[in-house]
Amino acid sequence: MSTQKLFDTKVLRVKPESIKFSPNAFLDGSLPTILDPNTEVALREAARIIRDTDDTVAFPTETVYGLGGSSLNDDSVLNIYKAKNRPSDNPLISHISSIDQLNRKIYGDTNLHPSELLKHIPKSYHNLINTLWPGPLTILLPVPPHDTNTLSKLTTADQPTFAVRIPSNPVARALIALSDTPIAAPSANASTRPSPTLASHVYHDLQGKIPLILDGGACKVGVESTVVDGLCSPPLLLRPGGFTYEDIRYVGGEFWANCKVESTKSVKADEKVRTPGMKYKHYAPSAKVVLLLPSDDKDKEKKLELFKQLFSKEIHDNPGVQKIAILTTKYLDNIKDSELENYKNCDLIIKTLGHDGEEIQANLFAELRQVDETDKVDLIFVEGIPEEEEGLAVMNRLRKAAANNCIAF
Structure with a gap:
């Protein structure tokens, strides 16, 4: 990796309550209305960084603060790893603002009929996403075929699946929508440290390493998203998080009634993992x-x-x-x-x-x-x-x- 750039990190306060989405925005990709001018200016600056540069931005989600770069850009993803000092074989979750964006930007389908909206999402997930998206639920999907795949291999850790979710936090959703870019975003902390739930936590860990932090206040959920794999039978809960195991079984329907919980206690050094948090030291204070x-x-x-x-x-x-x-x-x-x-x-x-x-x-x-x-x-x-x-x-x-x-x- 090349030498990491140094930044005079800016912290811009934004007002989540000033951002309004239509009820179907998470499906059709409609842009939000932003009532506070300063919030809109900050969001558009952050969106420009994501869309037009290789740099990264920290932003609030409902779970924890994320450190985001384009999921489609190798250099952006490398800069996430550099800022966090994160191992590059640890896959990243891609955050999208809508299923329309998933289809257009990741699968390359630009003219789908509304009846084909869920074309790339297996039926095993439909009950879950119809109820729990936008929200702290991450699903595994197959990486698109080689000739149409736009995802950086660094986002997926060169695996046949990728992790994706639509966050419910309006700041996160607006940033992704305005940049019209799927955003790879692990937690915005130094690797191994406790995840950040305030902008001040991000500044403590990453000051000088990233150009911008959007301060949207405290995260409501406080732990990362729940990660599930519905591509296998029985399905798996890979990482417990913002939705409980009981939520998944109840909402998911018959297919999820026998959902298993990933119970691997240790992972070999050369073993690939499908989701963050399974392989390396995490969440640890110095004490x-x-x-x-x-x-x-x-x-x-x-x-x-x-x-x-x-x-x-x-x-x-x-x-x-x-x-x-x-x-x-x-x-x-x-x-x-x-x-x-x-x-x-x-x-x-x-x-x-x-x-x-x-x-x-x-x-x-x-x-x-x-x-x-x-x-x-x-x-x-x-x-x-x-x-x-x-x-x-x-x-x-x-x-x-x-x-x-x-x-x-």
């Missing part, structure tokens, strides 16, 4: 993370006593620790530092991630970044939650953040 795995025991007093023992052991085994964070969910939510013996002169930060799955999911990355980057703790305890509904995605991220440093609790 050591200890994940407390929930057990069937619901006795709160027993859990508090067990945590005190675990806490004391970690302090004893790590004498250099000076600052500790405890991120709680259910059983530790009322714990006080006075209850924890043997923490010597350590500073303690005790924060709740939330009390239900959606709240915990939305807060997860932001709280990990807060205690790691701002509070600069040395050790983070995180109280896990059951792996059902949103808990499947939450625990998927936390296991990776903890590098499987997990303790039954």
Whole structure:
């Protein structure tokens, strides 16, 4: 790879609420109406960068902030990898604004009849996309034939399938629509770090490495999209995310009733993966993370006593620790530092991630970044939650953040 360019990174505030789409825009590609002039100027500048240059732009989605470049342009994709310091065999999701754009820009079909709109999307996905697009759902599709394929091989990691979704965040949708370019966009963080849910997280990691960040406020979902493979039978949930496994089975219909969950714990160095997040270290703070795995025991007093023992052991085994964070969910939510013996002169930060799955999911990355980057703790305890509904995605991220440093609790 060539030397990475240096930028004076601009952060432009945009107003998502000022962007309006027609109900059928995600099908026919109708452009949005943008009521705020400053938002329109910022979006058109970002769209120009995506469409006319090889550079990248960070922008909000409903899941996390993405770092976008043209899915069709090798140099743009290379610049994504450079900015993130991301391994180039890790495939990227292509974000589109409409199914019309998918047909025109990726499959090269420019004059399809409205009845042929879903020509390139297998029937196995129709129930899902009719209900869950636009939204945090990514599907795998076959790469177009060689003579018509426009996707960069760097987007697909030279595989026979590619990942695609239509985001629901109006800033993301408008950017893709105005550029009329499928946008390859992993999370806008330095590789291995917790994903960004605020523009300030992006600036922390990528300042000087990208020209522009669109600041559309906090991301609502807080974890990446759900990735599914409906090209095989039974179908697979490859990555849990913004839609739950239960959502997929319920909405997908009969074909998805026997959906399996990808359970691969490790991937060989030379093995290709079909979706981001399966192969490399992900979501990890600089501080050591200890994940407390929930057990069937619901006795709160027993859990508090067990945590005190675990806490004391970690302090004893790590004498250099000076600052500790405890991120709680259910059983530790009322714990006080006075209850924890043997923490010597350590500073303690005790924060709740939330009390239900959606709240915990939305807060997860932001709280990990807060205690790691701002509070600069040395050790983070995180109280896990059951792996059902949103808990499947939450625990998927936390296991990776903890590098499987997990303790039954």
